[in-house]
Amino acid sequence: ETGVTQTPRHLVMGMTNKKSLKCEQHLGHNAMYWYKQSAKKPLELMFVYNFKEQTENNSVPSRFSPECPNSSHLFLHLHTLQPEDSALYLCASSLHGPGRNEQFFGPGTRLTVL
Amino acid sequence: EDKVVQSPLSLVVHEGDTVTLNCSYEVTNFRSLLWYKQEKKAPTFLFMLTSSGIEKKSGRLSSILDKKELSSILNITATQTGDSAIYLCAVEADSNYQLIWGAGTKLIIKP
Numbered sequence: 086e087t088g089v090t091q092t093p094r095h096l097v098m099g100m101t102n103k104k105s106l107k108c109e110q111h112l113g114h115n116a117m118y119w120y121k122q123s124a125k126k127p128l129e130l131m132f133v134y135n136f137k138e139q140t141e142n143n144s145v146p147s148r149f150s151p152e153c154p155n156s157s158h159l160f161l162h163l164h165t166l167q168p169e170d171s172a173l174y175l176c177a178s179s180l181h182g183p184g185r186n187e188q189f190f191g192p193g194t195r196l197t198v199l
Numbered sequence: 200e201d202k203v204v205q206s207p208l209s210l211v212v213h214e215g216d217t218v219t220l221n222c223s224y225e226v227t228n229f230r231s232l233l234w235y236k237q238e239k240k241a242p243t244f245l246f247m248l249t250s251s252g253i254e255k256k257s258g259r260l261s262s263i264l265d266k267k268e269l270s271s272i273l274n275i276t277a278t279q280t281g282d283s284a285i286y287l288c289a290v291e292a293d294s295n296y297q298l299i300w301g302a303g304t305k306l307i308i309k310p
Contacts, residue, residue, distance in 0.1 A: 087241055127203070128287070128300040141297065175241070186291050187233065187247055188298065192240040 088112040091176050091191035098166065099199050106161040106194050108176030116181030117159040118188065119151060122173040134159060135181050166198045201226040203290050205301035213309050216278050220304045222288030223270040232271050233298065234262055235287040242287055245273070275306075283308045 089110045098104050110117065119131040133141035134153040148170075150162040159176055173195050177188040203224045212218055222232065231249045235242035246255045248264035248271060255262050259278075264271045275282055285305050289298040 087243065089241070125208070125302060127302045128289075130297060130300075133297060173240070186231070186298065187244050189244070190235075190241040 087189045087191065089176060089178055089189050089191035091174075091194055093194055094192060095195045095197075097197045097199065098163070100166060100168075102166075103162070103164045105163065106174055106176075106196075108159040108161075108191055110157055110159075110176075110178040110189070110191075112178055112189060114178035114180050114189070115156055116179045117153060117156070118177040118179075119159065119161050120175040120177065122175055122193070128175070132161075163196075166196075168198050171196055171198045201290075201292060201299045203288055203299050203301040205286075205288050205304050207304060208302065209305040209307070211307045211309060212278060214278060214280060216308075217274065217276045218278060218306065220273040220275075220286050220288075220306070221270060222273070222301055223268075224288075224290045224299070225269065226290050226292045226299060228293035229266070229269075230291045230293050232264055233289045233291070234271070234273050235289065237285040237287055237303070238283075245286075278308045280308045280310055282306065 092107050116135045118133050121129045130143050131145045132151040137153050148165050152160040173193045175193045176191040179186050179188045206221045233247050234245040246262045251266040259276045262273045285303040287303045288301040
């Protein structure tokens with residue numbers, strides 16, 4: 086257990102569905118991240134929140150919508166996804182500062198878009 | 200553009216062998232290099248390296264950074280089947296403290 090939990094662990098959805106991924110960290114960290122991991126590709130950073138403020142949005146399509154109500158919780162709202170969005174979605178958290186950027190990961194949500 | 204390249208992409212060895220995984224990087228204002236192990240889902244942290252030439256060790260795993268060569272190696276001695284995993288390398292640059300990730304090395308240890 087890394088102190089970062091994600092739900093659901095698996096999700097199958099149609100292209101017209103709306104669903105949300107949830108992440109919670111119990112480590113007292115300031116920063117939270119959403120990553121997309123596709124087979125044989127580097128982890129793709131999607132969003133970064135630091136002290137609840139979004140600091141990065143790496144050209145992610147608007148069908149992915151993040152929400153960070155507080156430093157411990159992070160959501161990823163999904164709407165009208167495409168089959169190529171099928172991947173493992175990982176949440177991570179860190180203390181976010183010089184020399185303190187060891188990130189702790191949740192177990193991920195395996196998303197399949199039909 | 201900042202990038203991190205890992206090699207080999209995959210490796211199959213027998214139990215008891217020693218393996219060396221490579222990570223090279225091109226980033227502006229390097230701050231640190233991190234190694235992670237990913238078995239099933241969540242990557243788990245192994246090492247953070249900031250200084251050149253200082254080996255970090257944890258059991259059978261060790262890693263060292265060479266800032267002159269812009270690279271790092273991860274060594275695993277006396278490999279066991281439980282070492283089978285994807286090993287990820289990431290580099291932190293000064294600009295925004297985010298990590299730039301390599302594609303990983305998939306290591307398979309055969310009994």
